[in-house]
Amino acid sequence: METEIVKKIVSTLHDSPKSINQIAEAVDIGWKTCEKYLESLKLLGIVEETKTARERIFSFRERRRGWFFPHARRIVGNKVERSEEIPPESGVETPG
Amino acid sequence: MSRCDLSIMQESDYAQVEGATEAPALSLLIFRKGMRESARTLALIDTGLDEGLLLSKEVRDIIFAEGGPPDTHESLWAGVVEIPCEVYLVSVRILDKWVRTKAYAPIYNGYETLIGRTLLNTTNLCLRGPTKMLYIAAET
Numbered sequence: 639m640e641t642e643i644v645k646k647i648v649s650t651l652h653d654s655p656k657s658i659n660q661i662a663e664a665v666d667i668g669w670k671t672c673e674k675y676l677e678s679l680k681l682l683g684i685v686e687e688t689k690t691a692r693e694r695i696f697s698f699r700e701r702r703r704g705w706f707f708p709h710a711r712r713i714v715g716n717k718v719e720r721s722e723e724i725p726p727e728s729g730v731e732t733p734g
Numbered sequence: 735m736s737r738c739d740l741s742i743m744q745e746s747d748y749a750q751v752e753g754a755t756e757a758p759a760l761s762l763l764i765f766r767k768g769m770r771e772s773a774r775t776l777a778l779i780d781t782g783l784d785e786g787l788l789l790s791k792e793v794r795d796i797i798f799a800e801g802g803p804p805d806t807h808e809s810l811w812a813g814v815v816e817i818p819c820e821v822y823l824v825s826v827r828i829l830d831k832w833v834r835t836k837a838y839a840p841i842y843n844g845y846e847t848l849i850g851r852t853l854l855n856t857t858n859l860c861l862r863g864p865t866k867m868l869y870i871a872a873e874t
Contacts, residue, residue, distance in 0.1 A: 647845065711846055712793065713750065713752075714752055716776045718774065718796060719773045719774045719775075720772070720773060723827070724765050732834065
């Protein structure tokens with residue numbers, strides 16, 4: 639798979655679910671090529687398919703546990719130190 | 735809202751971040767069963783992180799060496815980018831309380847320790863960007 643095509647497909651599906659025709663047109667590739675990419679992305683769990691009576695609709699698969707700050711940014715001079723302080727046997731809270 | 739009725743319990747400067755503007759950071763103690771001592775580190779505040787904690791390689795190595803292999807493996811997702819992680823069940827001390835959370839250690843190097851919303855939502859934080867100060871407060 640070509641990375642640029644994958645990026646374009648995922649980008650266009652991020653906006654809204656689309657049919658294969660719409661995706662192929664947005665990415666500027668042929669219908670058959672587009673279908674092959676979508677089938678692969680579906681297998682990888684990146685997109686999901688909904689079949690209607692007239693067409694197949696693909697959408698970006700929403701995921702849990704995401705975040706917006708993937709870049710590797712390090713704090714200047716942050717060194718891990720050790721502390722004798724440890725949690726008490728009881729009294730450790732569990733966030734709701 | 736015209737006034738704040740919180741009492742400041744702890745304050746800290748924003749941290750200098752490599753290649754980026756200063757960012758709010760908290761000093762944390764992280765402890766996992768089997769460790770002799772806690773690990774103290776600064777953690778960048780990341781309100782975009784759904785989970786409680788992301789571990790730097792340095793912290794992960796201490797936890798692994800003293801607490802043993804990860805409890806499980808899960809992936810975090812940043813858009814379409816999958817970040818496979820080891821998951822450790824840890825206790826984290828914020829201010830004066832210990833909170834249990836899952837800590838994600840990416841299998842790739844280069845990440846700083848990040849504190850996400852699951853833990854941030856247990857505290858009252860005040861960010862004063864113009865003065866680059868972070869305050870943790872308690873309700874009076």
